[in-house]
Amino acid sequence: MQNAWVVMPIAVGAFVATMAGGLFAISLRDRLHLVLGFSAGAVVGVSFFDLLPEALESGQMWGGRNVLMFCALGFFLYTLMDRLVLLHDHGDHNSKSRGWIGASSFSAHSLLDGFAIGIAFQASRTIGTMVAIAVLVHDFSDGLNTVNIIVKNGGNRRLALRWLALDAFAPVIGAAISLLIVLPRAGLAPILAVFAGFFLYIGASDLLPESHHAHPRLLTTIATLLGAATLLFATQLTGGI
Secondary structure (H helix, E strand, O other), X not given: OOOHHHHHHHHHHHHHHHHHHHHHHHHOHHHHHHHHHHHHHHHHHHHHHHHHHHHHHHOOOOOHHHHHHHHHHHHHHHHHHHHHHHHHOOOOOOOHHHHHHXXXXXXXXXXXXXXXXXXXXXXXXXXXXXXXXXXHHHHHHHHHHHHHHHHHXXXXXXXXXXXXXXXXXXXXXXXXXXXXOOOOHHHHHHHHHHHHHHHHHHHHHHHHHHHHOOOOHHHHHHHHHHHHHHHHHHHHHHOOO
């Protein structure tokens, strides 16, 4: 509990960053295709530049091949869930159920973010600070992505705000849990890899195609590359999470 006075204020900062990202997405609804393009790059960037590198580094005891297998498991597990939802909704690619699954995944990732902050500070103050900066930077994208996945799948402003609030509170809850549990660093590797697979599917199969649908490709492509570059810069700046 000695790190509580550092961890919890950072978790509150993550709450603010997530809310700011979501409200930003709502205010730019008229330019949603550009926001979706940015989100697609950010989501894929989270997987490639953040979650997978950390999973590989912290999961050396698992072996790189097995860590990537966990990532593939997450990708195809999400594919299966997505297809089942589409069958249930008679092939409606803009179903609310699909949006709920996506938003739930982002909220779970945010919970893990908060948990990772607390665990990192258990290792050292330096590692904790690096993790905190990375989380604060990409939690803005998490909030933006949560709103986008709900709105894109037929949800209204009120529903989007409810999911945004849940996503914003998740890192606070995760940080609080981390103060009560001591977890081996290697134990996080499979979880991080599975979520990397989730986000690769969401970005590549959902957000990216939608961002290009009936819109100029040049601007949306630039927005996508900007989203990926933002996450790459954040992780390089902090040494990765």
